[in-house]
Amino acid sequence: MRNMAHRITLIPGDGIGPEVADAAKRCIEATGVKIDWEIAYAGEEAKNKFGDLLPQETLNSIKKNKIALKAPITTPIGSGFRSVNVAIRHALDLYACVRPAKSYIGVKSYYKDIDLVIVRENSEDLYAGIEFEEGKPETKNLIKEIEKYTKKNIRPDSGISIKPISKFASERIVEFAFQYAQKFNRKKVTVVTKANIMKFTDGLFLKAAREVAVRYSGKIAFEEALVDNMSMQLVQKPHNFDVLVLPNLYGDIISDLCAGLIGGLGIAPGANIGDDIAVFEAVHGSAPKYKGLNKVNPTAMILSGVLLLNHIKEEKAAEKLEEAVKEVLAEGKSVTYDLKPAPNDPTAVGTKEMASAIIKKIKGHPSTQSKGCLQAK
Ligand code: NAD
Helix, strand or coil, X not given: CCCCCEEEEEECCCCCXXXXXXXXXXXXXXXXXXXXXXXXXXXXHHHHHHCCXXXXXXXXXXXXXXXXXXXXXXXXXXXXXXXXXXHHHHHCCCCEEEEEEECCCCCCCCCCCCEEEEEEECCCHHHHCCEECCCCHHHHHHHHHHHHHHCCCCCCCCCEECCCCCHHHHXXXXXXXXXXXXXXXXXXXXXXXXXXXXXXXXXXXXXXXXHHHHCCCCCCEEEEEEHHHHHHHHHHCHHHCCEEEECHHHHHHHHHHHHHHCCCHHHCEEEEECCCCEEEEECCCCCHHHCCCCCCCCHHHHHHHHHHHHHCCCHHHHHHHHHHHHHHHHHCCCCXXXXXXXXXXXXXXXXXXXXXXXXXXXXXXXXXXXCCCCCCC
């Protein structure tokens, strides 16, 4: 552990964000790693404080510190923003979304021993935000132009979303997935597309994947799958897979499916990674109906903290924190309602209390030697 404090941006977010952010912050600090948190705002609170859902100060703070821990953010409907989260990823070119899906003893699930990593392309596809609203003059013009070039009819009352997928971004994300597999001793990368139907977008992604895979041949196995079939296979035999690399939209859907395989959104962590900036966040959203109730599960955010600690090379602290989480989950005593056998179980504890139980474990086991700690890169 280094003596100098790490300077890290902390975005408390909204809805349940501040509660899970506080729980994660306390647990990370309990490992003994020195962190100088710089609080920055995004979402509703930023709108109230600065009149902007995503203030430039927040982006500047992340750019300066290079690392952020971000709690979920509500995107107000009709704000003009598709999503503040997507805007952060685009503004900082955090092109790789890494979402490990790992089973923990004590968490209810249909499966045991799941250990998958989803690598989702984060910068383009249908998330590029290029959409044309039904009925607008530009949409009608676009429809005419498309019909002229393709000789295919589009209903005049259609809305249009554009799905750009580039060779550059496809190669970059597949390379990231193979590098990840190599670094963390993973055996196989599966590329997931719908290339049989979307030949020029998903087809391009697949072609890029095949080209990158050649460079790793003999070292890391490579496999191709269609996203519909992959959804079935993940439900039937999830243990057959290792690292999955996908375009943005499929990556989003499949990572929620994989969160379901390990017991739900409450325990699924994530990281958004660029060339020199990384933002760590839970897969789940701001669950506004639970805001301020001290009720939701802080594990996903705490495990995002494990990914963060590994990323800043505080591996011992990361192991210690993950080990403490594992113990609390396995005991099943000081856990939130979603981890109890029934949601109204009177023995469920609150967000704060679950974090305190994890901290108690950290303090009780100062030097844990765990294997296979969660990694983001
Ligand atoms: P959500 O993930 O916020 O909540 C869906 C349901 O999952 C909740 O009602 C709850 O039952 C459960 N859940 C989520 N987190 C939990 C936790 N930590 N512990 C226990 N149960 C938990 O998804 P949503 O309702 O679709 O979205 C709400 C808001 O969050 C929207 O504004 C959306 O845009 C935003 N969102 C933000 C992010 C992000 O910040 N990265 C991600 C997804 C959604």
